[in-house]
Amino acid sequence: MTMLARLALLPLALAATRAPPLAAQQTPTMLDERVKQYDWVRPQADFVRRTVMIPMRDGTKLYTVIVFRKGTTDAPILLTRTPYDADASTSRKRSQKLSEIVRVGDVPFVEDGYIRVYQDVRGQHHSEGDYVMNRPLRGPLNPTKVDHATDAYDTIDWLVKNVKESNGRVGVTGVSYDGFTTLMAMIDPHPALKAAVPSSPMVDGWIGDDWFHNGAFRTFGFDYDLEQTVGKGAGEVPKGTGDDYAAYLAAGSAYDYAHAYGLTALPVVRKVLERPAYDAWWQGQAVDKLLAARTLTVPTMLVVGQWDQEDSYGAPAVYRALMGSGRPNAPVSLVIGPWFHGQNMSDGRQLGALKFEGDTGRQFRDRLMKPFLDCRLKTVAPPPCAPAGVFTYATGADRWETSATWPAGTPTPLYLAGGATLSWTKPAAGSDSYVSDPAKPVPMLPRPIKLSGDEWRTWLVRDQRFVDGRPDVLSYTTPVLNRAVHIKGAPRVDLHAATTGRDGDFVVKLIDVYPEEYAADPTMAGYQLGVGIEIFRGRYVNGFATPAPLEPGRTYAFGWSLPNADHVFKPGHRIMVQVQSSLFPLYDRNPQSWVPSIMAAKPGDYVKATQTIRWGGDAASAVWLPVAAD
Structure with missing residues (x-):
């Protein structure tokens, strides 16, 4: 083809790369301008983001978001099951860069080729089914055939069969309620579940986690109950923006407070108010007891903040349970860092007036969590796998320490x-x-x-x-x-x-x-x-x-x-x-x-x-x- 012919074809080639022109006919001015959806992930994005409805064994479908870098193959899956909105967990910013849409704690994993998966638990956000706060394990407190353990099993089974970019190995992780679902996944686990990192998990809501501590009722739970069990826009209890001390004092007892603000209409509030003692209902939900009755097969790294204001009890309690009963060689580690609730997955340079030597949250993720997961989830694992142990940050001295057992004093x-x-x-x-x-x-x-x-x-x-x-x-x-x-x-x-x-x-x-x-x-x-x-x-x-x-x-x-x-x-x-x-x-x-x-x-x-x-x-x-x- 001559040079002249090539020049003649150039306008046609340029036109093909441009956006399609607007129609010659103008859009009607009175058209209903609402549209059903907008796909904010554009072709230029450096990642793939899929949303799927994964069927559970009872037919209920759970909304699941899967994100990974384009070109990913032979990759481990890191799963979190949450009541806190899977969509929000994978759209921190509506960017076209993978490291910008996920949370800070997820960045090292997605940048290293992990497939990150978030799922709405039953009855929350886009998932089908009924929502039960901390749904008990099937049995005396749960007459159905499904719970968080079966849902985790069914989810993992679907992922390893349908996410072709994966290597068939799955880890579970999460903070707080998501830490609770992580522990539940370890009960009768799927064979593809190779590692778990529960952080500040809700374990025993009466002994020392969210609702009571040694019998004393924690009033802040009312706001959480309202947020978790009422539709969008529930917010906090409408007691005003003043002094919570004055508001609770004026209300009187926990029941009087709940009644004054209409909270007794919430089943979860009634259940707690009706059970002030550590009865069979509370004991039957204690996850440390459930795990103690089983043999641990999933290598586990339990994590908690030294100043965790919500769930300081759970992780150490599970560690005691898993290391007890003559099982000193159980594949379980314990990490205690200088953090508030969940700070291990965010910036850990400071806690209130306390300042630390560097970002202790990132140190945990880079030095402990990621090597632990890499070793167990990657097809070609970086040897050797570190042995189980106890990793703690010595506050006052500002240094990480390793102990063979806990307590170590x-x-x-x-x-x-x-x-x-x-x-x-x-x-x-x-x-x-x-x-x-x-x-x-x-x-x-x-x-x-x-x-x-x-x-x-x-x-x-x-x-x-x-x-x-x-x-x-x-x-x-x-x-x-x-x-x-x-x-x-x-x-x-x-x-x-x-x-x-x-x-x-x-x-x-x-x-x-x-x-x-x-x-x-x-x-x-x-x-x-x-x-x-x-x-x-x-x-x-x-x-x-x-x-x-x-x-x-x-x-x-x-x-x-x-x-x-x-x-x-x-x-x-x-x-x-x-x-x-x-x-x-x-x-x-x-x-x-x-x-x-x-x-x-x-x-x-x-x-x-x-x-x-x-x-x-x-x-x-x-x-x-x-x-x-x-």
């Missing part, structure tokens, strides 16, 4: 003593008292309080000086430390106390007191950092399933654990233990008189009580610290 008593002191040796007998007034409960934070946002995420590391010195808070302190005290485990509270009431709550805080002069970071001078804070409801002293009134004036031995921690109390610091009888409005008020259900207490049931904390002698109150040898 020796229980060492730090005794409450006279003169508001703490002693490493048992003192002579004595006591201190304070008056607990339900009309003036001790606040969890400086008022005004809002149980949401950054205030909620960071409340556990807030400076405790705002209550130090209150007449209804006892503070015991060591002398200035001349050597470091390193704890690795869950401190155990052994509190000997009496009350003039017939019930009562006790809150213990383990605190790191910074020096009054602190040149390393002047903003932290004198700071009282809560290392562990936990509550115990007195009526359960003889068993969580058998509440009973306390005998006024009788000394009881109350025992419970604080959250797991790897923390170094540095030389020049002091250790403090605070004791009080309320932590409001996070926990509902104990009326301190006897009522069958605190949930339904009436205004006249709330009475003042004198609480007596005994120390030394035969009633030696102490916090047993898991002290590690450095």
Whole structure:
């Protein structure tokens, strides 16, 4: 073809690459301008995004989003089953770049060729079926033939048969509720399930996760219940934007609060209000017990934040369950990092006033999570697979540590003593008292309080000086430390106390007191950092399933654990233990008189009580610290 002929054809070639011209006839001006859908993933995108309805064994179809980089082959699948909207999890930004549409924690995986899958659980968002909060395993509490375990099995089965870009190996992961569904996938697992990373999973909602802690009801759950079980736009409980402390105090009991805002219309709220004790309904849903009854076949990395404000109990409880019963070689690891709930999958440079050496969240993902999954999911795994173990971040010293077992410290008593002191040796007998007034409960934070946002995420590391010195808070302190005290485990509270009431709550805080002069970071001078804070409801002293009134004036031995921690109390610091009888409005008020259900207490049931904390002698109150040898 001559040059002249080529030039003659050039306009036709250019026209073929342009967008098609608008029709000669104009669009009617009164046309209904709504369209059914718009595909925001354009041909120039560097990824593939598919949405499918995967059938379960009972015919219910679950909405599933699959994303991966174009050209992917022989790739592992990383699955999350969630009530929090699969679409939103894979469209963080409506970009045409894969690393921009997924969440920060997913970026290392999709950039390394993983196929990322999110699925709406039954009854949520685009999935079919009924939604049941933390749907129990099929059996006594679930007469149907389906649950999260069967749904995970059916989903994995479909994925490995229909996603041709995969290598047939699947991992499951997720935070909070998604951590719960991750654990459920490990019960009677699909053969293609090769690894699991549950982060801050909901495990036992009564003992120490979302709804109760040692019998004390956590009021913040009302907002969650409303959000999860009502259609779009439900939002928070419409109590206004002021002080949550004032709103809960004015409402009265948990039931009165729920009734005032129409929450008793929600089945999940009624179920919780009707079951204040640790009955068979709660026990039958405890995932650690379900897993303990089975042999673990899926290598698992359990993850939790040291200052997890929502689910501090679950991951360590599952670790204990899986490592117990003569199974020391179970393929399970435990990771405890310096994080709030789920911060391991986001930026981990800072938590409230605490600043760390680098991005601890990214360090976890790069050094621990991804190598763990790569080793078990990739066709050509990078050898060798690291052995199971315990990986913790030592706060105070700012370093990652590895331990063979957990707890990794020796229980060492730090005794409450006279003169508001703490002693490493048992003192002579004595006591201190304070008056607990339900009309003036001790606040969890400086008022005004809002149980949401950054205030909620960071409340556990807030400076405790705002209550130090209150007449209804006892503070015991060591002398200035001349050597470091390193704890690795869950401190155990052994509190000997009496009350003039017939019930009562006790809150213990383990605190790191910074020096009054602190040149390393002047903003932290004198700071009282809560290392562990936990509550115990007195009526359960003889068993969580058998509440009973306390005998006024009788000394009881109350025992419970604080959250797991790897923390170094540095030389020049002091250790403090605070004791009080309320932590409001996070926990509902104990009326301190006897009522069958605190949930339904009436205004006249709330009475003042004198609480007596005994120390030394035969009633030696102490916090047993898991002290590690450095």
